[in-house]
Structures are given as structure tokens and as C-alpha cells.
Amino acid sequence: MPLSVGFIGAGNMGRSHMRCAQTLGLNLAAVTDILPAAAEQASRQFGIRRTYTDYRAMLKAGKDLDAVIIATPNKFHAEHAIGCLKAGKHVFLEKPMTTSTRDADKILAAHKASGKLLQMGMVNRFTAAVQTTRRFIAEGCCGKIYSGQAFWYRRRGIPGFGGWFTTKEFSGGGGLIDLGVHMLDVALYLMDFPKPVAVSGMTYNVWKSLDTYTYTDMWGQPTPGGKKDVDDYALGLIRFADGQTLQLNISWALNLGDLALERGVRLMGDKGGVALTGMEETRIFGEQAGHLVDTIPQFAKNDPNLDEIRHFVECVQEGRPPMPTAEQGRTVQLLLEALYRSSQEGREIRLR
Numbered sequence: 430m431p432l433s434v435g436f437i438g439a440g441n442m443g444r445s446h447m448r449c450a451q452t453l454g455l456n457l458a459a460v461t462d463i464l465p466a467a468a469e470q471a472s473r474q475f476g477i478r479r480t481y482t483d484y485r486a487m488l489k490a491g492k493d494l495d496a497v498i499i500a501t502p503n504k505f506h507a508e509h510a511i512g513c514l515k516a517g518k519h520v521f522l523e524k525p526m527t528t529s530t531r532d533a534d535k536i537l538a539a540h541k542a543s544g545k546l547l548q549m550g551m552v553n554r555f556t557a558a559v560q561t562t563r564r565f566i567a568e569g570c571c572g573k574i575y576s577g578q579a580f581w582y583r584r585r586g587i588p589g590f591g592g593w594f595t596t597k598e599f600s601g602g603g604g605l606i607d608l609g610v611h612m613l614d615v616a617l618y619l620m621d622f623p624k625p626v627a628v629s630g631m632t633y634n635v636w637k638s639l640d641t642y643t644y645t646d647m648w649g650q651p652t653p654g655g656k657k658d659v660d661d662y663a664l665g666l667i668r669f670a671d672g673q674t675l676q677l678n679i680s681w682a683l684n685l686g687d688l689a690l691e692r693g694v695r696l697m698g699d700k701g702g703v704a705l706t707g708m709e710e711t712r713i714f715g716e717q718a719g720h721l722v723d724t725i726p727q728f729a730k731n732d733p734n735l736d737e738i739r740h741f742v743e744c745v746q747e748g749r750p751p752m753p754t755a756e757q758g759r760t761v762q763l764l765l766e767a768l769y770r771s772s773q774e775g776r777e778i779r780l781r
């Protein structure tokens with residue numbers, strides 16, 4: 430029997446997940462969107478029989494649902510995830526986990542009480558480049574990793590300018606929470622989630638109005654006259670218990686040329702290093718036979734969006750824990766919150 434799935438949020442990411450679920454042959458049973466037109470459009474496009482404007486109604490009528498895929502604005506992640514877990518559904522929750530560590534703890538508590546599976550939507554982990562890099566690191570190519578850099582530079586890439594993405598009340602933050610969450614997750618995954626002890630960060634909100642923002646394209650639609658009270662540039666330094674460090678640079682918008690097209694992770698070890706570029710290519714820097722050697726692994730490209738949903742389905746069916754785990758989502762949330770706090774208070778934040 431294919432898994433029966435419900436969706437909360439039928440926007441850009443929700444529809445992307447619906448496409449993947451359809452490709453995987455799942456039963457797309459129900460969809461909720463606060464905008465009736467969005468739910469109905471998804472219903473027509475993907476042949477979803479039941480539509481709702483309130484997720485509680487969907488859950489009440491949803492005895493048949495095995496799992497729910499949540500892709501709503503960040504502010505609602507906690508409420509939606511907790512509601513679904515309490516209703517006994519497995520949950521795929523888009524990133525970021527939520528907008529505060531306090532809410533992340535509430536999600537974790539509901540997850541533990543439910544005994545249901547909870548997977549965070551950290552799609553970059555599922556790229557063939559990240560998986561290949563992870564295998565090389567596991568085989569010891571780096572030796573002991575002592576420091577790393579994670580970055581995502583966009584020259585112009587503020588999503589839905591003026592809408593929920595750029596309104597702190599709904600998003601919890603800007604580029605740092607939107608893109609930083611991905612790069613932190615990938616870097617920590619490759620570093621094997623060391624224990625963070627201190628965080629220093631600084632954020633900037635440079636483009637405050639759509640009127641002064643020159644751009645060529647945008648994820649989602651702009652809202653003229655809308656709000657932008659979140660960061661478009663952020664930098665940070667994270668220190669870990671055993672002396673490792675991670676530098677972070679994240680921009681939604683930045684006045685830099687070629688650099689602005691780059692995202693990646695670089696890790697430095699005492700035996701070698703790795704450099705992931707664009708989540709598409711990875712290089713291993715090492716030594717062999719008395720020479721410095723660069724290795725460029727070859728691998729088939731994959732569709733990470735499809736593979737993360739496939740992974741979710743397999744974990745549900747086989748009863749095994751997914752990646753990333755909810756605990757890892759919580760660690761990333763803690764770091765994001767500490768980076769914002771450090772910027773606001775102008776000091777390093779010690780983590781207990």
C-alpha cells in the first residue's frame with residue numbers, strides 16, 4: 430500500500446513536495462492552505478481529493494493519513510508539526526524547524542511523546558555532492574577537522590520581498606534563518622555534529638524597501654509596500670567543545686560579482702581538506718607518495734528534493750530514524766537563535 434499523505438501549505442515548496450510525492454506513487458489524499466484558491470489549485474494539479482483551509486479539520490477527517498508534509502511560513506511550523514504529531518501522523522517539516530529554540534523544544538517533546546517519525550527538510554544533505562563528501566570524510570580523508578567555513582552568497586536573492594519571508598513576525602529572520610539553516614546543517618553533518626559552546630554573530634538589514642532593490646528574479650512574488658525587517662547579510666563564528674570552529678557567511682543580497690553566485694562548505698583537517706562548491710562539485714585535498722594531491726570525485730547528479738521525500742517514505746515504512754533527526758534540527762535552531770542574539774547584544778553567546 431502506498432503511503433497516504435496530507436499537505437499543509439500549497440505554496441512553492443508545498444507544490445514541489447507534491448510533485449515528488451506524485452512521482453514516488455504516494456497517495457496524495459488531502460491538502461490544507463489558508464488560501465482556498467491555493468488548496469484548490471493544488472487539488473486540480475495533483476488530483477488531491479480533499480481540500481481544507483484549517484489543518485485541524487484535515488486531521489479530524491484524516492484517519493487515513495499516514496503522514497503530513499508541512500510547508501507553511503516558519504511561524505506556523507511549531508503549531509502545525511505539534512498538531513500533526515499529536516494526531517499520530519509522521520511529519521516531514523520544512524526548514525527551519527521553527528523560529529525559536531523554545532518552540533523547537535516543544536516540537537521535540539511532541540515528537541518523543543508521539544513515537545512518530547519527524548524529518549527536517551534539509552534538502553542540501555541529499556545532494557550527491559554532500560553524500561560523496563561525507564563518504565570521503567568517513568574514510569578519513571581529512572584526519573581531524575579543526576576548522577570549517579560555510580557560506581551562501583547571493584547577489585540578489587531576497588525571496589518574496591515584502592511578504593512573510595521578509596517579515597520577522599512570520600519568518601523569524603532573513604537570509605540567516607532561510608539559507609544559513611541549510612549551510613549550518615550541511616557543515617555540522619559533515620563535521621559529525623560536534624558540541625557547540627559559543628557563538629558570535631552580526632547581521633545587517635541593508636535593503637529595507639522594494640523601491641531601492643534592483644533585481645532580475647525572485648523566489649515567490651514581491652509585495653509592493655510590504656515589510657522587510659530582517660537580515661540580508663549575516664556572519665558568524667561558532668566554537669565547539671574540542672576547539673573546532675566554523676565560520677559562516679550568508680547573504681540574500683550583496684554587492685559582489687562572481688562571488689555572489691557561490692555556496693559551499695570547506696573543511697580543514699590535519700591530514701587533508703574538502704571543498705564543496707555549489708552543492709554540485711566536491712574536491713578533496715590531500716597528500717600521496719610525497720606529493721600534494723587534489724581529487725575530484727565523479728558521481729551521477731541526483732534530484733535531492735525527490736531523494737529527501739523518498740528517504741522520508743522509506744524511514745516510515747522501515748521504522749528507522751530519518752536524517753536529519755529532530756535533535757539535529759534543534760541544534761541548528763539553537764545556533765541560529767544564538768547568532769541573532771549575539772548580533773543584537775553585541776557579544777559572544779555562551780551555550781550551555
Ligand SMILES: NC(=O)c1ccc[n+]([C@@H]2O[C@H](COP(=O)([O-])OP(=O)(O)OC[C@H]3O[C@@H](n4cnc5c(N)ncnc54)[C@H](O)[C@@H]3O)[C@@H](O)[C@H]2O)c1
Pocket residue numbers: 437438439440441442443461462463464467482484500501502503505523524525550551552607649
Ligand atoms: N527546502 C528548501 O530549499 C526550501 C525552499 C523554499 C522554501 N522552503 C520553506 O518552505 C516553507 C514554505 O515556503 P514557500 O516558499 O513554499 O512559501 P509560500 O509563501 O510559497 O507558501 C506558503 C503557503 O502556506 C500557506 N499558509 C500560510 N499560512 C498558513 C496556515 N496557517 N495554514 C495553512 N496554510 C498556510 C500560504 O497561503 C501559502 O500558500 C517555508 O518554511 C520555507 O522556509 C524551503
